[in-house]
Amino acid sequence: MLKDISAIDLARLQFAFTVSAHIIFPAFTIGLASFLTVLNGLWLWTRDEAYLKLFDYWKTIFAVVFGMGVVSGIVMSYQFGTNWSVFSDKAGPVIGPLLGYEVLSAFFLEAGFLGIMLFGREKAGEKLHMAATAIVMVGTLMSAFWILSANSWMQTPQGYSIGENGQFLAEDWWAIIFNPSFPYRLVHMVLAAYLTTAFVVGAVGAWHLLRSPDSRGAAIMFSMAMWMALIVTPIQIVAGDAHGLNTLEYQPAKIAAMEGHYESFPKGHAPLILFGLPDDAAGVTRYKLEIPLLGSLILTHSLDKPLRGLDDFPKDERPKSALIFWTFRIMVAIGFAMLGIGLWSAWARWRGRLYHARWLHRAAVLMGPAGFLAVLCGWITTEVGRQPYTVYGLLKTSDSVAPLQADAVGASLLAFIGVYFLVFGFGTFYVLRLMGKRPKDQIEIGDIGPARAAGITPVQALAPRNTTRNMETDHDH
Amino acid sequence: MIIDLPFIWAGLIAFAVLAYVLLDGFDLGIGILFPFLRNREDRHLAMNTIAPVWDGNETWLVLGGGGLFAVFPLAYAIVMPALYPLIIAMLLGLIFRGVAFEFVHRTKRMQGFWEFGFWGGSLVAAISQGMALGALVQGITVEGRAYGGGNWDWLTPFSALTALALVVGYAVLGATWLILKTEGASLERAQKLAAPLSMALLALIGAVSLATPFLETRYMARWFGWPSGIWSAIVPLLLAYAAWQLWQGLRNQDHLRPFLATVAIFVLSYVGLGVSFYPYLVPHSLTIYAAAAPDGSLQFLLLGAVVLLPMILAYTAYSYWIFRGKVRPDDGYH
Numbered sequence: 001m002l003k004d005i006s007a008i009d010l011a012r013l014q015f016a017f018t019v020s021a022h023i024i025f026p027a028f029t030i031g032l033a034s035f036l037t038v039l040n041g042l043w044l045w046t047r048d049e050a051y052l053k054l055f056d057y058w059k060t061i062f063a064v065v066f067g068m069g070v071v072s073g074i075v076m077s078y079q080f081g082t083n084w085s086v087f088s089d090k091a092g093p094v095i096g097p098l099l100g101y102e103v104l105s106a107f108f109l110e111a112g113f114l115g116i117m118l119f120g121r122e123k124a125g126e127k128l129h130m131a132a133t134a135i136v137m138v139g140t141l142m143s144a145f146w147i148l149s150a151n152s153w154m155q156t157p158q159g160y161s162i163g164e165n166g167q168f169l170a171e172d173w174w175a176i177i178f179n180p181s182f183p184y185r186l187v188h189m190v191l192a193a194y195l196t197t198a199f200v201v202g203a204v205g206a207w208h209l210l211r212s213p214d215s216r217g218a219a220i221m222f223s224m225a226m227w228m229a230l231i232v233t234p235i236q237i238v239a240g241d242a243h244g245l246n247t248l249e250y251q252p253a254k255i256a257a258m259e260g261h262y263e264s265f266p267k268g269h270a271p272l273i274l275f276g277l278p279d280d281a282a283g284v285t286r287y288k289l290e291i292p293l294l295g296s297l298i299l300t301h302s303l304d305k306p307l308r309g310l311d312d313f314p315k316d317e318r319p320k321s322a323l324i325f326w327t328f329r330i331m332v333a334i335g336f337a338m339l340g341i342g343l344w345s346a347w348a349r350w351r352g353r354l355y356h357a358r359w360l361h362r363a364a365v366l367m368g369p370a371g372f373l374a375v376l377c378g379w380i381t382t383e384v385g386r387q388p389y390t391v392y393g394l395l396k397t398s399d400s401v402a403p404l405q406a407d408a409v410g411a412s413l414l415a416f417i418g419v420y421f422l423v424f425g426f427g428t429f430y431v432l433r434l435m436g437k438r439p440k441d442q443i444e445i446g447d448i449g450p451a452r453a454a455g456i457t458p459v460q461a462l463a464p465r466n467t468t469r470n471m472e473t474d475h476d477h
Numbered sequence: 478m479i480i481d482l483p484f485i486w487a488g489l490i491a492f493a494v495l496a497y498v499l500l501d502g503f504d505l506g507i508g509i510l511f512p513f514l515r516n517r518e519d520r521h522l523a524m525n526t527i528a529p530v531w532d533g534n535e536t537w538l539v540l541g542g543g544g545l546f547a548v549f550p551l552a553y554a555i556v557m558p559a560l561y562p563l564i565i566a567m568l569l570g571l572i573f574r575g576v577a578f579e580f581v582h583r584t585k586r587m588q589g590f591w592e593f594g595f596w597g598g599s600l601v602a603a604i605s606q607g608m609a610l611g612a613l614v615q616g617i618t619v620e621g622r623a624y625g626g627g628n629w630d631w632l633t634p635f636s637a638l639t640a641l642a643l644v645v646g647y648a649v650l651g652a653t654w655l656i657l658k659t660e661g662a663s664l665e666r667a668q669k670l671a672a673p674l675s676m677a678l679l680a681l682i683g684a685v686s687l688a689t690p691f692l693e694t695r696y697m698a699r700w701f702g703w704p705s706g707i708w709s710a711i712v713p714l715l716l717a718y719a720a721w722q723l724w725q726g727l728r729n730q731d732h733l734r735p736f737l738a739t740v741a742i743f744v745l746s747y748v749g750l751g752v753s754f755y756p757y758l759v760p761h762s763l764t765i766y767a768a769a770a771p772d773g774s775l776q777f778l779l780l781g782a783v784v785l786l787p788m789i790l791a792y793t794a795y796s797y798w799i800f801r802g803k804v805r806p807d808d809g810y811h
């Protein structure tokens with residue numbers, strides 16, 4: 001018995017680990033593919049070489065990240081079968097075709113045109129290269145569409161019937177694809193990917209502006225990123241709120257766990273628990289700091305609509321509050337920090353100090369990885385919050401797992417952890433090192449007069465060869 | 478419904494797997510041959526010949542796995558746990574292989590490590606795939622709707638033999654691909670490697686073919702019964718012709734013919750496997766009809782596949798066309 005329990009826990013841990021490691025890369029490449037398309041479009045439109053240099057700069061980073069996304073993604077497409085074979089058998093007729101469409105309409109598209117995007121500007125010509133870049137972008141978005149549709153169906157299933165052999169059978173594909181939580185989840189995730197990328201690009205721009213305030217490439221990327229932060233963050237907050245209302249309608253237990261509400265509020269007037277320590281065993285949130293009425297206002301957009309707490313659900317159908325209470329709060333806090341950066345940048349821009357506001361630049365550097373953390377916290381919230389089900393309300397996680405021994409799952413889990421930390425650890429290091437290189441402007445360092453303005457001492461300016469080498473210390477080939 | 482949807486889908490999945498074996502076959506083959514190439518420049522040149530296409534090639538594996546999940550979910554649910562350690566090993570191998578394309582250019586100090594990873598990853602992936610093939614051919618224990626065997630059922634002398642055959646087969650594909658895509662000393666090295674490897678491959682195909690009928694009386698009946706026995710006359714005959722073409726191509730130092738002949742050898746061996754398997758998806762416990770998802774799912778995805786697969790083939794071919802011809806050391810963006 002103990003063995004069975006631990007095999008499930010190990011399988012869950014393994015899936016959580018591999019999917020968390022994977023989501024980091026698409027969260028970045030979805031945004032980066034769009035950014036690269038815009039940069040290449042600007043280069044073709046304005047013929048300003050700064051955009052071409054920026055495209056090449058981010059293209060190399062994209063290639064490394066995309067490669068890591070591909071190899072960690074292939075693992076996912078097989079993990080359903082290796083670790084969740086009963087789920088695969090039962091939900092395969094519904095989930096499988098959605099993933100099939102993802103492969104056919106997205107993965108091949110990305111992979112087929114990635115080569116031209118990375119290597120083909122000369123061989124294929126500017127126009128075709130532009131098309132290939134845009135097609136890769138479309139591929140990343142199509143991929144998000146299908147995988148989020150599949151995930152959303154597992155959260156809010158509809159359009160199915162259940163066959164004699166226990167399989168879910170598709171009755172209405174339109175209802176399956178556009179299930180109730182899908183539009184919200186798709187918008188929320190794509191915006192999250194854009195914001196994640198914007199804050200990475202902004203951090204890289206800010207980093208180089210701090211070191212060489214006259215770098216035009218750094219200025220362009222910082223400015224573009226801050227526009228994104230200013231415009232997209234408020235949209236994301238509204239989208240997140242709408243997503244929350246949708247979750248309250250279809251998965252009220254998840255909301256109760258996120259908010260640390262163990263007791264129900266039949267007449268509304270629920271407080272917002274800002275902080276506290278949810279205790280799942282005792283069924284109370286200890287040491288809470290709460291604001292009266294605000295919980296009802298945020299969650300139901302009214303004061304007196306009833307709000308269900310975890311006590312309204314059987315004990316074995318309650319998600320664990322202790323974890324997602326916190327992941328949700330971290331995500332929200334990051335969202336508001338992003339909004340703060342956006343507003344700060346708008347103010348600096350209005351005062352004409354966007355490229356010289358050193359504290360803003362420092363804050364932007366600090367916020368560089370914030371998007372990834374928010375994405376991970378968001379996914380933990382939604383995935384742990386829908387426990388104990390894989391297909392919500394219909395198929396329990398404990399009834400989805402493959403008939404595997406705990407030692408087999410444990411051994412493969414250790415192998416995944418070892419390999420992922422080694423490979424993606426170095427990968428992250430290489431990406432950071434690429435980001436640490438100054439983006440080249442159209443003027444090469446060797447032939448500039450205003451070298452001093454670029455933070456290079458006159459002595460070095462007299463010896464341009466030397467300077468170039470210093471800038472390129474880490475350039476390996 | 479008059480159209481036999483499970484049969485069509487079995488054909489499409491079989492096509493996806495064949496496409497994967499051929500396309501990623503030469504990628505993995507180059508990885509396997511890595512230590513036998515002349516020097517670091519040659520090794521990087523060999524990588525550059527596949528850098529623009531490897532990702533697309535590997536996507537056929539995702540279609541094979543994802544497609545199986547979609548249209549034969551029961552087979553997917555049985556085979557994956559049955560081959561658990563092999564699948565995990567293959568995935569980990571493919572991770573090292575895949576990231577190496579970028580990583581070798583991102584560091585000087587660790588370059589050798591990622592080159593080693595490219596070789597080791599390719600080799601581990603090839604061995605895992607070859608063993609998985611052997612394990613499938615020898616049959617998988619099924620209980621109810623799940624795998625009923627042990628952790629190590631896949632490990633047998635036969636699966637070791639098929640693993641060796643596939644590794645050598647990939648190496649021949651890789652060597653003949655390099656003959657097609659390189660020139661000068663690199664080309665000569667590839668030619669030198671291809672000749673003995675081809676001989677070994679033919680011997681191994683012979684050994685696997687001879688061993689298979691003795692695994693199972695049903696294979697014996699398929700190959701030596703009537704009318705299916707007609708295949709056992711045709712397939713070997715065509716194989717012999719392809720082998721002769723390969724030999725001639727290598728002897729005349731043709732650049733394209735050895736690769737095409739190797740592809741033909743792979744296709745024919747694959748057809749031979751298909752003859753043995755049909756109508757089973759998991760021999761001899763699960764037919765394609767028992768494993769198939771309901772018609773509604775098969776139909777829905779077929780609708781997309783009919784439109785999208787020809788497009789995929791077209792733009793894949795186009796991408797190969799863009800990067801056609803010999804690859805030179807100064808090509809590529811690195």
